[in-house]
Amino acid sequence: MCSDPSSLEGFQWLLCYLTTAKHMQFYGSFGIVMLLLVVTVPFIMVFGFLGALARRSGFAPFRWFGLGYTSMVRGVPDIAFFLFVPIALDQFVEFSRHKIKCSDSTEPIYQGNDFVVCAAAKMPLGSAPQFFHEAWGFTLAVVAFAIVFGAFAANTIHGALMAVPKGQLETARAYGMNDRQTFWRVHMPQMWVYALPGLSNLWQILIKATPLLFLLGIEEIVYWARELGGAKTGFFTYPHPDWRMWYFMALLFFYVFLTWASQKAFIWLEIKLARGMTSRTTGVRA
Amino acid sequence: MPDGNKDTGNPVIQLRDIHKAYGDIEVIKGVDLTAHRGDVVVLIGSSGSGKSTLLRCINLLETSQAGEITIHGEDVSWKNKAGGRVTSDPDQVRRFRTELSMVFQQFNLWAHLTILENVIEAPVTVLGKNRDEVEESGRALLSKVGIADQADKYPSQLSGGQQQRAAIARALCMEPQAMLFDEPTSALDPETEAEVVQVIQTLAAEGRTMVLVTHDMKMARDVASHVIFLHQGKIEEEGPPSEVFGNTKSERLKQFLSSTH
Ligand SMILES: Nc1ncnc2c1ncn2[C@@H]1O[C@H](COP(=O)(O)OP(=O)(O)OP(=O)(O)O)[C@@H](O)[C@H]1O
Numbered sequence: 001m002c003s004d005p006s007s008l009e010g011f012q013w014l015l016c017y018l019t020t021a022k023h024m025q026f027y028g029s030f031g032i033v034m035l036l037l038v039v040t041v042p043f044i045m046v047f048g049f050l051g052a053l054a055r056r057s058g059f060a061p062f063r064w065f066g067l068g069y070t071s072m073v074r075g076v077p078d079i080a081f082f083l084f085v086p087i088a089l090d091q092f093v094e095f096s097r098h099k100i101k102c103s104d105s106t107e108p109i110y111q112g113n114d115f116v117v118c119a120a121a122k123m124p125l126g127s128a129p130q131f132f133h134e135a136w137g138f139t140l141a142v143v144a145f146a147i148v149f150g151a152f153a154a155n156t157i158h159g160a161l162m163a164v165p166k167g168q169l170e171t172a173r174a175y176g177m178n179d180r181q182t183f184w185r186v187h188m189p190q191m192w193v194y195a196l197p198g199l200s201n202l203w204q205i206l207i208k209a210t211p212l213l214f215l216l217g218i219e220e221i222v223y224w225a226r227e228l229g230g231a232k233t234g235f236f237t238y239p240h241p242d243w244r245m246w247y248f249m250a251l252l253f254f255y256v257f258l259t260w261a262s263q264k265a266f267i268w269l270e271i272k273l274a275r276g277m278t279s280r281t282t283g284v285r286a
Numbered sequence: 287m288p289d290g291n292k293d294t295g296n297p298v299i300q301l302r303d304i305h306k307a308y309g310d311i312e313v314i315k316g317v318d319l320t321a322h323r324g325d326v327v328v329l330i331g332s333s334g335s336g337k338s339t340l341l342r343c344i345n346l347l348e349t350s351q352a353g354e355i356t357i358h359g360e361d362v363s364w365k366n367k368a369g370g371r372v373t374s375d376p377d378q379v380r381r382f383r384t385e386l387s388m389v390f391q392q393f394n395l396w397a398h399l400t401i402l403e404n405v406i407e408a409p410v411t412v413l414g415k416n417r418d419e420v421e422e423s424g425r426a427l428l429s430k431v432g433i434a435d436q437a438d439k440y441p442s443q444l445s446g447g448q449q450q451r452a453a454i455a456r457a458l459c460m461e462p463q464a465m466l467f468d469e470p471t472s473a474l475d476p477e478t479e480a481e482v483v484q485v486i487q488t489l490a491a492e493g494r495t496m497v498l499v500t501h502d503m504k505m506a507r508d509v510a511s512h513v514i515f516l517h518q519g520k521i522e523e524e525g526p527p528s529e530v531f532g533n534t535k536s537e538r539l540k541q542f543l544s545s546t547h
């Protein structure tokens with residue numbers, strides 16, 4: 001049916017237009033955004049907990065590291081980090097592979113302004129299928145997001161751990177709990193109530209930051225919206241004027257829906273977690 | 287017997303010449319205290335005299351700098367540390383704490399757990415007891431303190447008096463050798479206060495070993511087997527309630543008692 005678009009009219013034309021291979025890639029890029037969110041969140045939480053626990057550690061170097069990590073990310077613009085982390089990580093990996101795999105190479109890695117490693121050290125290999133190149137790019141993006149957002153999460157979690165009333169923890173000790181039991185049985189369960197508003201906020205910011213993938217060379221939805229929406233001349237199979245507005249409007253709805261739905265989910269979670277932990281517990285929660 | 291079966295003839299709690307300072311300020315200046323099985327030792331004294339601090343030194347929530355603490359004949363073991371001492375055996379500390387259940391002025395029920403969960407938490411997690419069995423005795427204890435119907439509520443849904451009774455049930459569920467009360471009725475309004483006083487009287491009558499800090503002189507008179515009047519970190523006067531209240535010797539205690547009436 002779609003073999004000769006120039007003969008199509010109205011709705012049929014639109015249907016064929018919206019199912020081109022490029023459009024399929026466009027729809028797929030929504031999946032990429034969701035995948036990034038799903039994959040990054042566990043890492044963000046892990047980085048967040050490690051950062052927060054490092055800041056509370058009794059071992060001074062850990063404490064300095066935790067403080068350094070959280071304040072560094074806070075003080076540097078996100079964009080700078082998103083550009084820095086993947087490049088740094090990429091070069092670090094290729095540099096290491098070069099040293100291992102091409103130890104006999106006499107060529108210097110830094111040639112003037114260029115960073116050159118032997119072919120075997122390329123990550124992924126030049127011969128690797130396209131999929132690996134995309135997966136590697138995506139991995140670097142996940143790491144960049146996890147580092148940056150992990151630092152924010154660490155701040156939130158650290159604050160939440162501090163917000164749990166001392167009396168609750170002291171009572172755990174008074175009943176013979178050791179540090180581990182106190183942490184897992186009382187501190188952690190109570191911490192969530194204080195962490196959730198901050199984490200919910202962070203999640204919204206994370207959603208809104210996903211177009212930064214574009215900066216990392218990943219063809220995500222903003223890229224495709226611009227690409228597909230731009231005016232197409234008669235040379236194209238489906239010529240059309242500048243439709244970017246419509247494409248961006250679709251993005252707008254996507255993001256609004258996503259943030260709205262997750263807000264709902266967080267409110268539900270907050271109510272569930274706050275069971276019993278409301279302000280009426282006089283003194284205990286002062 | 288409610289106090290368990292550990293009868294060695296030794297006092298349950300014995301403090302000798304305890305000193306405690308915060309920084310340069312000494313707040314406990316050499317206090318002795320002995321609680322034999324079934325004793326109810328009541329600590330009275332004006333605000334800031336060191337009652338809470340002394341109580342917290344007993345279960346090692348606070349570290350005293352000098353003096354001996356002996357629980358059932360076993361000395362707390364200490365090691366020296368820059369400028370003072372710390373306990374040297376964490377297992378011993380935790381074991382002693384499970385034997386000395388504390389009831390706090392502000393109840394301190396765990397806010398994320400229901401009343402029943404609060405009661406069974408430490409026996410299950412710390413003592414490693416069977417959950418179902420503890421739950422059964424937990425419910426029985428909640429009936430005993432008169433709040434069986436509140437078992438599945440959260441602390442914030444209860445009145446102060448109900449919360450404090452739940453906290454007492456939590457302490458009892460540890461089957462402790464002794465109970466430590468820090469002004470258990472001070473955060474309560476007069477009506478609910480009576481409920482808690484009644485529970486404490488029942489416990490005293492059962493022969494439980496207790497150390498009780500209170501501002502309630504009537505309760506002190508009713509339940510005490512031994513009264514200690516603390517003044518600025520020292521024992522100013524002590525003895526059986528009939529002597530301390532009926533035949534007061536120290537001027538300070540006379541003043542204190544007249545000011546509390
Ligand atoms: N953590 C602390 N740091 C410094 N000083 C403290 C600390 N806790 C208590 N103190 C001081 O120790 C002294 C004794 O306090 P404590 O709480 O034992 O008195 P109390 O007899 O229980 O009084 P109250 O009847 O008001 O409860 C007070 O002067 C108090 O200011």
Ligand SMILES: [Mg+2]
Pocket residue numbers: 337338339468469
């Ligand atoms: Mg006190």
